[in-house]
Every structure is written in C-alpha cells, then in structure tokens.
Amino acid sequence: MLEGKAILAARIRELIELTVLVDGPESMFAEAADRVAAVVSILRAATDSEPGVPAGRGWPPGVDDALEGVGNPLAPPMIIGHPGESGADGEVAALVTLGSAHEGAPGRAHGGWVAAILDHAVGRAAAQAGSPGMTVSLTVDYHRATPYGVPLDVRSRRVDQAGRKVFASAEILTDGQVTASATATLVTVRALANKAGGERPGPGSD
Ligand SMILES: CCCCCCCC/C=C\CCCCCCCC(=O)SCCNC(=O)CCNC(=O)[C@H](O)C(C)(C)COP(=O)(O)OP(=O)(O)OC[C@H]1O[C@@H](n2cnc3c(N)ncnc32)[C@H](O)[C@@H]1OP(=O)(O)O
Numbered sequence: 535m536l537e538g539k540a541i542l543a544a545r546i547r548e549l550i551e552l553t554v555l556v557d558g559p560e561s562m563f564a565e566a567a568d569r570v571a572a573v574v575s576i577l578r579a580a581t582d583s584e585p586g587v588p589a590g591r592g593w594p595p596g597v598d599d600a601l602e603g604v605g606n607p608l609a610p611p612m613i614i615g616h617p618g619e620s621g622a623d624g625e626v627a628a629l630v631t632l633g634s635a636h637e638g639a640p641g642r643a644h645g646g647w648v649a650a651i652l653d654h655a656v657g658r659a660a661a662q663a664g665s666p667g668m669t670v671s672l673t674v675d676y677h678r679a680t681p682y683g684v685p686l687d688v689r690s691r692r693v694d695q696a697g698r699k700v701f702a703s704a705e706i707l708t709d710g711q712v713t714a715s716a717t718a719t720l721v722t723v724r725a726l727a728n729k730a731g732g733e734r735p736g737p738g739s740d
Pocket residue numbers: 593594595653654655656657658661666667668669670671697698699719721723726730
C-alpha cells in the first residue's frame with residue numbers, strides 16, 4: 535500500500551520535472567494531458583476526500599507530509615536520518631535533492647524552498663529534543679547559491695529552551711559549504727510532546 539503510493543508519487547515527481555523541462559507540439563501536450571486526466575479519474579474514484587479541503591492528516595509527519603512524505607509528490611522528499619548519523623550528537627541530519635521545478639533564480643533553488651527545508655529541519659530538531667512545536671519565527675540567511683539536482687545535506691539542532699519557546703538552528707550544505715542557514719523560535723505544543731519526542735515516523739504512521 536505504502537510502496538504503491540510512494541512509486542506513484544515518484545512517477546508524478548518525474549511528470550512535474552518533465553512538464554517544466556519539455557517543449558513540443560500542441561498535439562503532444564494534448565495527448566499527455568488526456569492521459570493524465572485518465573489517471574486523475576482513477577484516483578478520484580478511489581477517494582471521498584474533496585481536493586483542497588484540509589484533511590488534517592495528523593502527527594508525526596508521515597507518507598503524505600509536505601516535505602518528507604514519500605507518498606506526497608510535492609515533497610522533494612526530504613530523507614530524515616537518524617540523530618548523530620552524520621552530525622554531532624543531538625543533531626538531526628537529512629538529505630534532500632531538489633529539481634528544475636524548484637528553480638528560483640536561473641540555475642539555483644528557489645529561496646522559498648530553501649526556507650521550507652530549513653523550517654522543517656528546525657521542526658524536526660525541536661521534536662527530536664522532545665519539544666515538538668510550531669515555528670513562530672524563522673530567520674534565513676542565504677550565503678551562496680543552493681543548487682538543485684544534487685543531494686543537499688541538512689543539519690539542525692535545538693540550541694536552547696525557555697519555557698514553551700525552543701530556539702533552534704539549521705543549515706543546508708553542499709560540498710561541505712553552507713549555502714543557507716536559519717535560526718528559529720518554535721513554541722511547543724504540549725498535546726503533541728508525548729506523541730512526537732525523539733521518534734521518527736514509521737512506515738505508514740501518518
Ligand atoms: C503542528 C504542530 C507541529 C508539531 C510537530 C510534531 C511532530 C514533530 C515531527 C516533526 C516536525 C517536522 C516539522 C513540522 C513543521 C510543520 C509545522 C509548521 O509548518 S510551523 C510554520 C508555521 N507556523 C505557524 O503556523 C504558527 C502560527 N502561530 C501560532 O499558531 C501561535 O503563535 C502558536 C499557537 C504557535 C502560539 O500561540 P500561543 O497563544 O499558544 O502562545 P503565545 O503566548 O502567543 O507565545 C508563546 C511564546 O512565544 C513567543 N512568541 C510568539 N511569537 C513569536 C515570534 N514571532 N517571535 C518570537 N517569539 C514569539 C511569545 O512572546 C511567548 O513568549 P513568552 O512565553 O511570553 O516568553
């Protein structure tokens with residue numbers, strides 16, 4: 535079930551990428567659009583959910599998550615590693631590869647996607663530290679171009695805590711150089727603390 539959805543989402547990511555890149559005759563676009571419409575009708579027939587209506591999929595992030603969900607075609611997806619896997623203890627390490635569809639300035643990733651990755655990374659770090667919360671402030675510094683088409687290393691960690699406020703930081707690196715960094719303040723959501731602290735979501739946990 536999860537595997538099938540992940541494969542479908544991977545195909546749709548290819549479709550998005552190629553749609554951005556391709557040029558060709560009107561007839562080719564028309565044929566492709568018809569075939570995509572056929573796929574849409576398969577999925578529509580299988581769900582009662584209305585497109586665009588908030589589904590409230592719950593926590594922790596699962597297969598449909600906007601950044602790390604392997605079943606969400608909009609998610610690059612971001613692959614969350616085990617704590618300490620490639621960073622110091624207490625860090626969350628992640629890998630993510632963006633594509634042409636994420637381009638901002640020519641040849642580089644859009645700054646909004648860079649910020650989204652950093653936002654997710656600080657959220658993960660707060661949860662990893664046992665204080666899952668929502669970002670109330672995110673300051674992003676763009677140091678150099680963040681490329682797409684290559685794996686990006688993402689590191690984040692909780693820096694400090696004061697009451698419900700959690701302070702965290704994160705960076706994106708490529709070839710060992712920081713392309714963008716962020717500092718963030720998150721406010722803990724107590725109802726989620728016992729559900730999310732330090733746990734990676736398991737397969738199908740969404
Ligand atoms: C959904 C929960 C997530 C939990 C995660 C669990 C699973 C973990 C696993 C994996 C994580 C992966 C990552 C997930 C990421 C996805 C989540 C996002 O996309 S977050 C981005 C969008 N952010 C919002 O939409 C927040 C909007 N803001 C709010 O809803 C409210 O501000 C809220 C509920 C967060 C807090 O409101 P109040 O009324 O409860 O609290 P008040 O009293 O206003 O603030 C508490 C303290 O924070 C300070 N504060 C508030 N805003 C601030 C700001 N902008 N800058 C600095 N401090 C601020 C205040 O001054 C106060 O500090 P003093 O206790 O008095 O010292």
